Amino acid sequence: MTLGETMFDKIWRQHVVCELADGVHLLHVDRHVIQETTCAQSFAGLDKAGRRTRDPDLTFAVVDHIVSTAPGRTGETFEGGRELVHLMRKNCPAHDIELIDVDHPWQGIVHIIAPELGIALPGATLVCGDSHTATSGGVGAYAWGIGTSEVQHVLATQTIVQRRPKAMRVSFEGRLGPSVHPKDLILYLIGQVGIAAGRGYVVEYAGSAIRAMPIEGRQTICNMSIELGARAGFVAPDDTTYQYLNGRPFSPQGRLWDEALAAWRSLPSDPDATFDREVTIDCHKIRPQITWGTTPQDVIAVDERIPDPAAIADGDRRAAITRSLSYLGLEPGKPIEGTPIDVAFIGSCTNARLSDLAAAAAVARNRKVAPGVRALVVPGSAQVKRAAEAAGLDKIFLEAGFEWREAGCSMCVAINDDQVGPGQRCIATSNRNFEGRQGPQSRTHLASPASVAAAAVAGSIADVRKLAH
Amino acid sequence: MEKFARITGIAAAFPKANIDTDAIIPAQWLRSLGTDLGKGLFAGSRYDPAGKENPDFILNRAPYRDAKIIVAGPNFACGSSREGAVWALQRFGIRCVVAPGFSDIFFENAFKNGLLPVILPDRDVQELLDFLETTNDPSLTVDLERRVIETLQGRTISFTIPEARRTALLEGLDEIGQTLRQEAEIAAFQARDREARPWIHRRERGLVAKARG
Numbered sequence: 117m118t119l120g121e122t123m124f125d126k127i128w129r130q131h132v133v134c135e136l137a138d139g140v141h142l143l144h145v146d147r148h149v150i151q152e153t154t155c156a157q158s159f160a161g162l163d164k165a166g167r168r169t170r171d172p173d174l175t176f177a178v179v180d181h182i183v184s185t186a187p188g189r190t191g192e193t194f195e196g197g198r199e200l201v202h203l204m205r206k207n208c209p210a211h212d213i214e215l216i217d218v219d220h221p222w223q224g225i226v227h228i229i230a231p232e233l234g235i236a237l238p239g240a241t242l243v244c245g246d247s248h249t250a251t252s253g254g255v256g257a258y259a260w261g262i263g264t265s266e267v268q269h270v271l272a273t274q275t276i277v278q279r280r281p282k283a284m285r286v287s288f289e290g291r292l293g294p295s296v297h298p299k300d301l302i303l304y305l306i307g308q309v310g311i312a313a314g315r316g317y318v319v320e321y322a323g324s325a326i327r328a329m330p331i332e333g334r335q336t337i338c339n340m341s342i343e344l345g346a347r348a349g350f351v352a353p354d355d356t357t358y359q360y361l362n363g364r365p366f367s368p369q370g371r372l373w374d375e376a377l378a379a380w381r382s383l384p385s386d387p388d389a390t391f392d393r394e395v396t397i398d399c400h401k402i403r404p405q406i407t408w409g410t411t412p413q414d415v416i417a418v419d420e421r422i423p424d425p426a427a428i429a430d431g432d433r434r435a436a437i438t439r440s441l442s443y444l445g446l447e448p449g450k451p452i453e454g455t456p457i458d459v460a461f462i463g464s465c466t467n468a469r470l471s472d473l474a475a476a477a478a479v480a481r482n483r484k485v486a487p488g489v490r491a492l493v494v495p496g497s498a499q500v501k502r503a504a505e506a507a508g509l510d511k512i513f514l515e516a517g518f519e520w521r522e523a524g525c526s527m528c529v530a531i532n533d534d535q536v537g538p539g540q541r542c543i544a545t546s547n548r549n550f551e552g553r554q555g556p557q558s559r560t561h562l563a564s565p566a567s568v569a570a571a572a573v574a575g576s577i578a579d580v581r582k583l584a585h
Numbered sequence: 586m587e588k589f590a591r592i593t594g595i596a597a598a599f600p601k602a603n604i605d606t607d608a609i610i611p612a613q614w615l616r617s618l619g620t621d622l623g624k625g626l627f628a629g630s631r632y633d634p635a636g637k638e639n640p641d642f643i644l645n646r647a648p649y650r651d652a653k654i655i656v657a658g659p660n661f662a663c664g665s666s667r668e669g670a671v672w673a674l675q676r677f678g679i680r681c682v683v684a685p686g687f688s689d690i691f692f693e694n695a696f697k698n699g700l701l702p703v704i705l706p707d708r709d710v711q712e713l714l715d716f717l718e719t720t721n722d723p724s725l726t727v728d729l730e731r732r733v734i735e736t737l738q739g740r741t742i743s744f745t746i747p748e749a750r751r752t753a754l755l756e757g758l759d760e761i762g763q764t765l766r767q768e769a770e771i772a773a774f775q776a777r778d779r780e781a782r783p784w785i786h787r788r789e790r791g792l793v794a795k796a797r798g
Contacts, residue, residue, distance in 0.1 A: 130781075130782075133767065133770050133771055133774045134767060134770045134774075136749070136763075136767075137748070137749040138748075138749070139747075140747075140749055142764065142767060142770070142771075144771075144774055144775070144778065146785045153615060153667075154666070154667070154668070156618055157618065157668075160618075165761070167761070167765075173786075173788045173790065174785075174786075174788075182616060196616045196617075197616065199616065199617050199618065200616065200617075203618075214790075214791075214792075214793035214794070215793070216793055220793070220796070220797055221796055221797065221798075222793070222796055237784070237785070240785060245666060245668075246666055247664065247665050247666040247690060261666040261690055262666065262690070262693075263666055263667075263668040263671075263690060263693060263694035263697060264668040264694075265668060265694065265697035265698065265760075266693065266694075266697065268761065269760060269761050269764065272761050272764075272765065273761065273764045273765060273767075273768075273771060274771065274775075275764060275767075275771055277760060277764065279747075281689075311603060311660065311663060312603075312659065312660040312663070312686065315660070315686065315688065315689055316689065342664070342690075345660070345663065345688065345689070346689075347689050347690060365792055365796065366788065366792070368784035368787075372783060372784040372787065373784070375783065375784065376782075376784040379782065411603050411605075411663075432602065432658075436601070436602060436603075439601075529612050529665075530612055530613070531612035531613065531615060531616060538634055548605075548607070548664060548665075550605045550607045550608065550664060551607075551608060551629060552607060552608065552611055552629040553607050555613075556611070556613075556629060556634060557629075557634060
């Protein structure tokens with residue numbers, strides 16, 4: 117037995133097919149998940165070269181990014197999305213890949229359905245042409261986002277060429293304060309270490325707060341690994357993980373489940389394993405977070421003031437802050453609480469699971485969306501939607517004046533027709549606040565589902581702790 | 586993949602840190618395979634809301650309309666994995682981006698398409714940015730054979746690049762073709778792995794159709 121291995125060491129070792137050059141390895145891909153906006157050119161490339169999909173049984177397909185989320189949508193979705201959806205209906209059967217189409221009861225955001233269906237498994241390698249693939253790290257998968265050329269390579273060979281990243285461990289320790297959610301933890305971390313800190317690393321999230329956290333919250337944390345700069349982030353599996361995965365459609369069953377479980381129990385990092393970088397976060401210190409700028413590291417607690425560039429010594433940083441505040445139409449030094457909003461968006465692979473909708477509904481219950489605010493709830497999957505409806509959450513949202521929509525990526529990536537208008541201010545549970553991310557000239561503030569619901573009813577950025585029931 | 590050996594061309598300065606791939610190619614330009622992504626490059630800052638060119642934007646000015654090289658600030662092309670960011674740069678005519686650092690996914694995507702990403706220390710990038718700000722002829726030569734960037738005034742800056750990546754670019758290697766030659770290794774791995782981790786490989790077909798009912 118090898119001592120002192122990290123979980124990442126073990127996963128890497130189990131997946132090396134061969135070494136191609138010094139430090140360059142061919143890794144086996146256990147689960148390849150494809151979505152409509154990043155694989156059309158991959159299939160075209162395969163067809164042109166006369167190549168096939170090598171392992172359709174290890175390939176899973178869904179449409180999520182460009183589909184309409186309008187209530188009552190049909191298979192024809194929205195006009196601008198039709199081309200890529202139709203290509204999925206042509207390419208998947210031609211390559212013997214089963215497609216989860218718009219009207220399928222399992223349809224949803226790729227990173228939400230991968231764990232939900234048991235496609236993502238502990239210690240498995242999982243890739244997808246999408247940067248938020250690390251979401252599946254919440255169940256202990258080594259999952260990372262790839263480009264369209266890499267998608268083509270994985271389809272053709274079921275392997276990927278990789279240079280080994282370094283390993284970072286982030287330990288979240290202690291209890292969470294009132295109205296503080298997993299989203300607040302990951303935003304706080306990004307604010308502390310910056311959006312490039314994880315570049316070249318794979319991150320293992322650990323610590324007492326992670327151990328106490330349900331799987332859905334762990335997915336939220338892993339989801340934003342890319343906003344830290346890391347392609348992959350995961351949590352070691354434990355009994356919470358096994359309980360979550362047991363009985364899901366693609367999870368192993370019967371004797372295979374027992375064999376898998378025995379192997380998964382040996383995955384966690386050895387006690388004497390060492391990491392290239394260690395970060396510890398004291399969760400006591402974390403209050404509900406909100407971004408004020410145009411990168412996810414531009415984040416403060418909701419009761420803090422908007423930064424004043426005049427107080428910043430570094431010239432480049434001062435210029436960046438000035439530009440961000442001007443883009444967002446914010447005044448330096450003012451409290452961020454009370455900033456009026458136009459749109460409130462609850463959705464995305466970061467925060468559209470059942471627990472996210474429940475946290476938002478707990479705030480929205482018996483309240484009304486403020487006049488002039490458009491508030492949307494976009495469940496992360498059709499299964500989440502049905503579960504929320506069974507729990508009566510849809511009624512709470514509809515009575516409060518939120519839209520209750522169909523599953524998809526929606527206003528996070530804004531490649532469909534769910535867009536924030538020019539100059540409009542949106543508070544969102546998604547993961548990116550870049551200039552123009554939610555539509556040309558859109559302004560975005562990132563926060564937790566509870567904080568977004570609080571802002572929706574207040575009509576402005578609000579401290580959810582004051583509204584907690 | 587497009588080969589890369591040596592190019593000389595106009596270099597445009599994008600000194601801002603953390604330029605994200607949504608800025609390089611906004612999502613709305615990626616809805617159709619027929620779109621000219623070169624037109625969508627930096628669309629959010631290149632055009633006004635009515636679609637008219639913003640005269641202040643560097644790529645709308647001579648000589649930068651013909652830029653082949655971008656010299657950028659730290660953490661270039663962070664965010665979304667969209668390979669359209671690489672394609673948009675290439676369609677516009679960009680062959681090389683020089684920066685103190687790139688996002689991991691963009692870095693990989695660039696090599697796959699023959700766009701050369703050069704990592705230089707902060708001070709070298711700053712020197713190039715200062716040069717571009719003051720010169721009348723913002724031309725640079727990027728020589729991958731010799732691993733150097735040169736100004737017409739004779740300044741030479743060396744860069745490093747992993748040998749496997751350099752060879753792949755110089756020869757325009759088809760990576761999938763290369764990997765397919767490892768088929769025996771892949772098959773042997775899967776045969777071993779089927780014994781070690783059978784739950785990864787045994788999957789019932791038709792579950793998706795069955796769930797639809």
